Amino acid sequence: MKFDTPATDNPIDRLKVVGKPTNRIDGPLKTSGTAPYAYERHDVVPNQAYGYVVGSAIAKGRITSIDTAAAKAAPGVLAVVTAANAGKLGKGNFNTAHLLGGPDIEHYHQAIALVVAESFEQARAAAALVRVQYDRAKGNFDLAKSMDGAVKPPPAFGTEADTRFGDFDAAFASAPVKLDARYTTPDHSHAMMEPHASIASWDGDKLTLWTSNQMIAWSVGDMAKTLGIPKENVRLVSPYIGGGFGGKLFIRSDALLAALGAKAAGRPVKVALPRPLMTNNTTHRPATIQRIRLGATTDGKLTAIGHESWSGDLKGGSPETAVAQTRLLYAAPNRMTAMRLATLDLPEGNAMRAPGEAPGLMALEIAIDEMAEKLGLDPIAFRVLNDTQVDPEKPERRFSQRRLNECLEIGAEKFGWNGRKAKPGATRDGRWLVGMGVAAAFRNNLNEKSAARVRLDRNGTVTVETDMTDIGTGSYTIIAQTAAEMLGVPLDRVEVRLGDSAFPVSAGSGGQWGANSSTAGVYAACAKLRTAVAEKLGLDPAAAVFENGKVRAGGKSVALAKAAADGDLVAEDMMEYGDLAQTYQQSTFGAHFCEVGVDAMTGEIRVRRMLAVCAAGRILNPKAARSQVIGAMTMGAGAALMEELAVDKRFGFFVNHDLAGYEVPVHADIPHQEVIFLDEVDPTTSPMKAKGVGELGICGVAAAVANAVYHATGVRVRNYPVTLDKLIDKLPDLA
Amino acid sequence: MKSFTYERAETPAAATAAFARTPGARFIAGGTNLLDLMKLEIETPAHLIDVSRLGFDRIEATNDGGLRIGAMVRNTDLASDARIRRDYGLLARALVAGASGQLRNKATTAGNLLQRTRCPYFYDTNQPCNKRKPGSGCAAIGGFSRLHAVIGASEACIAIHPSDMAVAMQALDAAVETVDAAGKARSIALADFYRAPGSTPHLETVLAPGELITAVTLPKPPGGTHIYHKVRDRASYAFALISVGAVIRRDGSGHVALGGVGYKPWRVAAADAELPRGAKAAASALLAGAKTSHENAYKLPLVERTLAAVLAQAKG
Numbered sequence A: 001m002k003f004d005t006p007a008t009d010n011p012i013d014r015l016k017v018v019g020k021p022t023n024r025i026d027g028p029l030k031t032s033g034t035a036p037y038a039y040e041r042h043d044v045v046p047n048q049a050y051g052y053v054v055g056s057a058i059a060k061g062r063i064t065s066i067d068t069a070a071a072k073a074a075p076g077v078l079a080v081v082t083a084a085n086a087g088k089l090g091k092g093n094f095n096t097a098h099l100l101g102g103p104d105i106e107h108y109h110q111a112i113a114l115v116v117a118e119s120f121e122q123a124r125a126a127a128a129l130v131r132v133q134y135d136r137a138k139g140n141f142d143l144a145k146s147m148d149g150a151v152k153p154p155p156a157f158g159t160e161a162d163t164r165f166g167d168f169d170a171a172f173a174s175a176p177v178k179l180d181a182r183y184t185t186p187d188h189s190h191a192m193m194e195p196h197a198s199i200a201s202w203d204g205d206k207l208t209l210w211t212s213n214q215m216i217a218w219s220v221g222d223m224a225k226t227l228g229i230p231k232e233n234v235r236l237v238s239p240y241i242g243g244g245f246g247g248k249l250f251i252r253s254d255a256l257l258a259a260l261g262a263k264a265a266g267r268p269v270k271v272a273l274p275r276p277l278m279t280n281n282t283t284h285r286p287a288t289i290q291r292i293r294l295g296a297t298t299d300g301k302l303t304a305i306g307h308e309s310w311s312g313d314l315k316g317g318s319p320e321t322a323v324a325q326t327r328l329l330y331a332a333p334n335r336m337t338a339m340r341l342a343t344l345d346l347p348e349g350n351a352m353r354a355p356g357e358a359p360g361l362m363a364l365e366i367a368i369d370e371m372a373e374k375l376g377l378d379p380i381a382f383r384v385l386n387d388t389q390v391d392p393e394k395p396e397r398r399f400s401q402r403r404l405n406e407c408l409e410i411g412a413e414k415f416g417w418n419g420r421k422a423k424p425g426a427t428r429d430g431r432w433l434v435g436m437g438v439a440a441a442f443r444n445n446l447n448e449k450s451a452a453r454v455r456l457d458r459n460g461t462v463t464v465e466t467d468m469t470d471i472g473t474g475s476y477t478i479i480a481q482t483a484a485e486m487l488g489v490p491l492d493r494v495e496v497r498l499g500d501s502a503f504p505v506s507a508g509s510g511g512q513w514g515a516n517s518s519t520a521g522v523y524a525a526c527a528k529l530r531t532a533v534a535e536k537l538g539l540d541p542a543a544a545v546f547e548n549g550k551v552r553a554g555g556k557s558v559a560l561a562k563a564a565a566d567g568d569l570v571a572e573d574m575m576e577y578g579d580l581a582q583t584y585q586q587s588t589f590g591a592h593f594c595e596v597g598v599d600a601m602t603g604e605i606r607v608r609r610m611l612a613v614c615a616a617g618r619i620l621n622p623k624a625a626r627s628q629v630i631g632a633m634t635m636g637a638g639a640a641l642m643e644e645l646a647v648d649k650r651f652g653f654f655v656n657h658d659l660a661g662y663e664v665p666v667h668a669d670i671p672h673q674e675v676i677f678l679d680e681v682d683p684t685t686s687p688m689k690a691k692g693v694g695e696l697g698i699c700g701v702a703a704a705v706a707n708a709v710y711h712a713t714g715v716r717v718r719n720y721p722v723t724l725d726k727l728i729d730k731l732p733d734l735a
Numbered sequence B: 001m002k003s004f005t006y007e008r009a010e011t012p013a014a015a016t017a018a019f020a021r022t023p024g025a026r027f028i029a030g031g032t033n034l035l036d037l038m039k040l041e042i043e044t045p046a047h048l049i050d051v052s053r054l055g056f057d058r059i060e061a062t063n064d065g066g067l068r069i070g071a072m073v074r075n076t077d078l079a080s081d082a083r084i085r086r087d088y089g090l091l092a093r094a095l096v097a098g099a100s101g102q103l104r105n106k107a108t109t110a111g112n113l114l115q116r117t118r119c120p121y122f123y124d125t126n127q128p129c130n131k132r133k134p135g136s137g138c139a140a141i142g143g144f145s146r147l148h149a150v151i152g153a154s155e156a157c158i159a160i161h162p163s164d165m166a167v168a169m170q171a172l173d174a175a176v177e178t179v180d181a182a183g184k185a186r187s188i189a190l191a192d193f194y195r196a197p198g199s200t201p202h203l204e205t206v207l208a209p210g211e212l213i214t215a216v217t218l219p220k221p222p223g224g225t226h227i228y229h230k231v232r233d234r235a236s237y238a239f240a241l242i243s244v245g246a247v248i249r250r251d252g253s254g255h256v257a258l259g260g261v262g263y264k265p266w267r268v269a270a271a272d273a274e275l276p277r278g279a280k281a282a283a284s285a286l287l288a289g290a291k292t293s294h295e296n297a298y299k300l301p302l303v304e305r306t307l308a309a310v311l312a313q314a315k316g
């Protein structure tokens, strides 16, 4: 099915199942510990051995010798894999560094060996016996010092590195009110609960991999490419994923090494990355340095918007697209954005929840707050004043839906914004300095083609199969809701099977495109099945109404199951997209509000309450969507207040590489959250009329928190995370 | 993890004898620190002697009106003991500010005192660290040192002692009771228990090899208001950036100890004497001779301000 004209009325609009706050169908499995994650698939093949990964001890250089004799001789050891004996390996399209390093080392903790043994403990003990000599090379680990040498990167994901519109330089120079400020965001770790883990099993030249992965088809391709085998020989199974946040978009060393280990040992091998290896072995969100220049008239109209961002990555990597939202968020006749990429020898930078927008808005939405203050305007009024309903660089392109102002205004009302004193540092609650902050949330909507297969059996059960993944987001549930709505059956008549490369290729989980795209694919397959059912039952497909387990048309009503009385009916289809996303700018919007308390004495910062108001198309399942948004708000609070991979600029690695050192919020940090979804449908996105919320939820949060800290204290911190050491010298004097 | 042998000792004498008999032996209590370190091969004992069933699991009154806390009393039980809560509130508060409920259920009094530093370089066996591998250097100096010591450190090591409990015990003038392989018992003031890093940061206490902690004693209740203020980036389940444990009497006199600043809970007699004059005076006595890096210089004003908050709170 091709989607190339805005959707009209369709069966989803009945909203009997879709749009209802439905419990996750995988919830009981998750809460009872019976959802089998990759490392726990003891059932899938017998005789599994254990692999343990050895990571490089240096960030850059060469292995001069690697002695595996002691490891091989250790009790229980079956095989030791290194680059020297692994055979020729390629590199996946989505990997920047090699997943198995040596003799060249590209980054710290790059995998250089896998020790396979009968037990996990034996493998781990033997891994410590691998003796490696290195020739350390000088590396480049300091982004700030590398800014001058940073280059203009080629377009990534269709995004040009530089844009110019109007005459920014002249407009900025002549603006009566100006801001020119520099912001930094640190490297972030996905820090998901479930580590990267895989079980590999070979049957002749065919590989099956039970793994934890967000993008099945990409990863089948990359696995095949890396191993140099045909795609058809790789099967990936990933039905349950304990969080990904972009860290599992690609195959990582666990998957490759499990496959190599299984080949070497001649039996299935399972590999999980131990927590201390995850940070430097896998990917992270790269740090940015951002310069923002804003010019405005004295009455608060922006005339010039300039946003530049510097980030670093390994050679061949890509920039953090932190200026992306600035091209679209606020009106101004003169604009420029630019991205520069430095070559760094730190571990590989890559996508993490709302790549680009998350760090970009961390900076931009502080700058907007600062500018509002310079103008003597309320931060909400200033944003509302500079709203645009069109793409500012291409005014002929309208936003398909843009209700940012409503988000801000409704949020202000609900949050009690009007009671807020304009002056910072003026509100006190006992020992706490109290402040409120706001920020706009913005994240583009993306549609990706997505296929599904639907089967109706004689009992009236509908089975959906697609390689879509559920990374804790609720994919199982919204897909079941979609099929139930389309075929007029209750939710419990639908069985959803996900995350298997044997199923039709879906959009996968990334870029917040999963919900709308994967359900649109299911819609397409269901539409085909409806036709097949109607034809089978001798009803007019165009007139047929599917409701309450029956199909009705021309005064006739037949049980749906009847259509499969003499054999299952199966339909498969893919939703593809025309150019509506070019005709219209499709984006999601929101407003984040936060109240913090800052201990006037110690500078300790504690969030008191948070609110998000989101406008993101049809909300397919308000309960699951809310979970996505509150989780994202929590992650945003972490980015604001504590998350930072500490770079050792001498040795070139992230030092705090475990969950004791890399702090993420705990329950005590997040006392109260609320989420409001505006009632919105966007007919330009798909027949589902939906968009995504999983990344929108984090966009702008950190700035709202940082702005609240400023409002509480009068101290402006432009370098994240906003920690007390950055406030302490500027807090009010001791009484 | 290296393979090791294990035995459970039934008596203190058996425990110390087993230690003397087996090279590379270590005691294990709750295991919440030692096992983690063994998994990373930071500690590689050849033999573990489980001391958790030696009967040191009671809290008893002493003749001088104080309490004797058995070495194996779990942190949870200690924090919830009625006498501790009533007379040594500082200790109860410090305990519940540490780790998590699950960990405190396992962690013991002796194990808590002997827990090792959380320096991230200590935890990464690829990095130089004099404490883990004497003579290899100190990666934290000149590296990521936001959490490190500002006082009492050496050129060889700038690690801090991470315990909350020990800070309270230090402010409460606790002493550590031990017995050695020869059956000789002694009591060591907590103030004398930890060794300055000097050029041997791998030697952390004055305990002789195989010397077993049997109890911690507290003198009679000090009265006053008991406050433990632990400052951290997140609200719970994090080690202290710095902490202040204090007992403040109505007249403004009292005791104060700091966590997160040095290799041991930091207590200075002169600072106690300055307490009536306020936070600035006391903090400068506590931190006299402090040496900071660019990354941990904030600890000095933070100590002073936190102490001020504590004194203000004590006034009510």
Ligand SMILES: Cc1cc2nc3c(=O)[nH]c(=O)nc-3n(C[C@H](O)[C@H](O)[C@H](O)COP(=O)(O)OP(=O)(O)OC[C@H]3O[C@@H](n4cnc5c(N)ncnc54)[C@H](O)[C@@H]3O)c2cc1C
Binding pocket: A660, B026, B027, B028, B029, B030, B031, B032, B033, B034, B035, B051, B071, B097, B098, B099, B100, B103, B106, B107, B108, B109, B110, B111, B112, B113, B114, B115, B162, B163, B164, B165, B211, B212, B213, B214, B237, B238, B239, B240
């Ligand atoms: C995730 C996490 C968070 C934590 N957060 C905090 C925190 O915020 N604040 C805090 O203070 N602590 C914290 N801790 C540390 C915790 O308090 C310690 O791990 C615990 O107190 C150690 O006690 P244990 O009985 O388990 O010691 P073990 O691990 O059993 O032993 C520790 C050491 O003591 C020795 N030992 C034990 N008993 C004796 C004895 N009787 N005589 C001689 N030697 C002995 C052992 O040989 C070993 O060297 C945290 C720990 C973890 C894992």
Ligand code: SF4
Binding pocket: B117, B119, B120, B121, B122, B128, B129, B130, B131, B132, B137, B138, B139, B140, B141, B156, B157, B158, B159, B201
């Ligand atoms: S501070 Fe001490 S524990 Fe940390 S690296 Fe240096 S020597 Fe090792």
